[in-house]
Amino acid sequence: MKPLLEVADLHVRIGTSHILQGVAFTVAPQGVTAVLGRNGAGKTTTLKAVLGLVPKTGTVRLDGQDITGLPTHLIIRRGLGYAPEDRNVFAGLTVTENLRLAERGRGPHRYDQVYEMFPELKQRGAQRAGTLSGGQQQMVAIGRTLLNDNRMLLVDEPTKGLAPRIVTEVADVLERASHDVPILLVEQNLALVRRIADHVVVIEQGSVVHTGDADSLLTDPELTRDLLGVA
Ligand SMILES: Nc1ncnc2c1ncn2[C@@H]1O[C@H](COP(=O)(O)OP(=O)(O)OP(=O)(O)O)[C@@H](O)[C@H]1O
Numbered sequence: 091m092k093p094l095l096e097v098a099d100l101h102v103r104i105g106t107s108h109i110l111q112g113v114a115f116t117v118a119p120q121g122v123t124a125v126l127g128r129n130g131a132g133k134t135t136t137l138k139a140v141l142g143l144v145p146k147t148g149t150v151r152l153d154g155q156d157i158t159g160l161p162t163h164l165i166i167r168r169g170l171g172y173a174p175e176d177r178n179v180f181a182g183l184t185v186t187e188n189l190r191l192a193e194r195g196r197g198p199h200r201y202d203q204v205y206e207m208f209p210e211l212k213q214r215g216a217q218r219a220g221t222l223s224g225g226q227q228q229m230v231a232i233g234r235t236l237l238n239d240n241r242m243l244l245v246d247e248p249t250k251g252l253a254p255r256i257v258t259e260v261a262d263v264l265e266r267a268s269h270d271v272p273i274l275l276v277e278q279n280l281a282l283v284r285r286i287a288d289h290v291v292v293i294e295q296g297s298v299v300h301t302g303d304a305d306s307l308l309t310d311p312e313l314t315r316d317l318l319g320v321a
Contacts, residue, residue, distance in 0.1 A: 094119040094272055100148035102139050109135050111296040121288035122273045128319055131293040133276040134175055137244045141165055171235030175246040177227045181220025185211055188219050192234035204233040207263045225256035243273045284308045292317045
């Protein structure tokens, strides 16, 4: 199976920090690929580098096409949906306005699917996004990526700081979405990763130290402890 995304020799330097030091991995055209690693390893920076949000060297290919030098808006137009760690909802706009802003191209845009997955977004359509809870804002952030016909979703720590019930809801949605579109997921919640990830990429201090299928890593307590510092 040809990979959907191929990242090779990715370096990111910001100021005097050499944050990514030759990151290389591929993303399969199906399922969930989880990017794991300790705090500060370089997971978020990896997603940002793929999206052209930080200066980088190396190569990034999507569907075999080199997208390394493209500006972010053109990378997004190739079909990447991004739900960033800080959710980036427009606080002063309503839920519906936030979703409308995310529409790309002529559509059709999948409002039915988004509202079916997150009925609360329909009920709260007229509410200003800045007054939503963290979990509801996360629904907006993920809902935006599901509106368009994307080749891949990049989702950064979607469950950070959320109550257990919302974590389960977000996990359900990601699992369902992954049947239609592959997801590159940064996530610290290993129970969630165990449940929905097919593949893993482990980053340590700016380099990839392990890739493989999720089960082989997460059912091996010693390897999990060595690579992630947790049981
Ligand atoms: N704009 C920046 N300027 C300077 N250093 C940065 C910048 N962005 C990230 N870093 C540093 O790069 C390293 C990797 O950060 P990154 O956010 O990618 O880590 P992460 O693996 O996503 O961590 P976490 O799990 O804590 O979110 C960290 O040491 C961070 O402090």
